[in-house]
C-alpha cells in the first residue's frame with residue numbers, strides 16, 4: 001500500500017466517527033477539551049454527567065440541583081416494574097449487566113420515561129406564555145387540546161400507589177429554593193403545579209404530580225431537552241436497579257417469578273375440554 005493510500009485510509013478512519021465529546025491518543029484522554037486527570041477528583045458525578053451531555057461544566061448550584069433530581073428517583077422498591085424485573089432477572093442466573101438491561105428496557109412512556117412527554121408538554125405551555133399568554137390560559141389551552149385531540153393520560157401525573165407522590169412536592173420546593181437564588185427561573189415548577197391543579201378541577205379528583213413529572217421540571221429548569229429527561233431518569237434508576245439486582249443475587253432464590261406460587265393469574269380462556277376426535281378438526 002502506498003503512503004498516499006495509507007494516509008487517505010487514516011483520514012477515512014478519522015472521519016468514520018465524529019464526536020465533540022472525547023479526544024484520545026496514546027496516553028491522552030480529554031473530555032470536552034479537559035484532561036481526564038484534571039477532571040478526576042475535582043468534578044462530581046452529576047457535574048461529569050452535565051459536562052458529557054452539555055459540553056461545558058455546570059456551576060456548583062446547577063450540579064447540586066441535577067444531583068437532587070438524580071438522587072430522588074433511584075429506587076421505588078419491587079412494587080415498581082423496573083425494580084421487580086431487576087430482581088427477577090437476577091434470580092435467572094444472568095450477569096448483573098443483563099439484569100440491569102432487562103430492567104432499564106421497561107422504562108418508557110408509562111413508567112419512568114414519561115418525563116420526556118411531560119417536559120414537552122410543559123415546553124408547549126412555556127412557549128404560549130412566551131407568546132404573552134397568562135399561565136392559567138396557556139395551561140387551559142394545552143389541556144383542552146390534550147383532552148380533545150390526544151386523549152389518555154397527561155404525562156407526569158398519576159400514581160398507582162401514592163395518593164401524593166412524596167418525592168414531587170419536595171422536588172418542587174427545592175426547585176423554588178434554587179429559583180429564589182437565581183439558579184433557575186422556576187417557570188416549569190409553576191407550569192407543572194398549574195397542570196396538576198387544572199387536571200384536578202377537570203377530573204374532580206387529584207391526579208398527583210409524579211416523580212417523572214417532578215424530575216422533568218428540574219431537568220427542564222436546568223435546560224435539558226425532553227429526550228434527555230428520559231435518559232437522566234434511566235441513569236438515576238440504574239442505581240436502584242443495580243442495588244436490587246446485586247442484593248437479589250446474594251440471596252439463594254432461583255427462577256423467582258412475579259407472584260407467589262399460590263397466587264395464580266385470572267384465566268379468561270376456554271374452560272377445560274376434551275381434544276376433538278382425530279380428523280374432526282376444521283384446521
Ligand SMILES: CC(C)(COP(=O)(O)OP(=O)(O)OC[C@H]1O[C@@H](n2cnc3c(N)ncnc32)[C@H](O)[C@@H]1OP(=O)(O)O)[C@@H](O)C(=O)NCCC(=O)NCCSC(=O)C[C@@](O)(CC(=O)O)C(=O)O
Pocket residue numbers: 075076079080081109110111112113114152153154155156157158159160161199203207210211212213
Ligand atoms: C402512572 C399511571 C399508569 C398510574 O395509573 P393509575 O393506576 O393510578 O390509574 P388508572 O387506574 O389507570 O386510572 C385511574 C383514574 O385516574 C385517571 N388518571 C390517572 N392518571 C391520569 C393522568 N395522568 N391523566 C389523566 N387522568 C389520569 C384515569 O383516567 C382514571 O380515571 P377514571 O377513569 O375517571 O377513574 C398513570 O397515572 C399514567 O399513565 N400517567 C401518565 C404517565 C406517567 O406519568 N408515568 C409515570 C408514572 S411514575 C413512574 O413510573 C415511576 C414510579 O413511581 C413507578 C411506580 O413505582 O409505579 C417509580 O418510582 O418507579
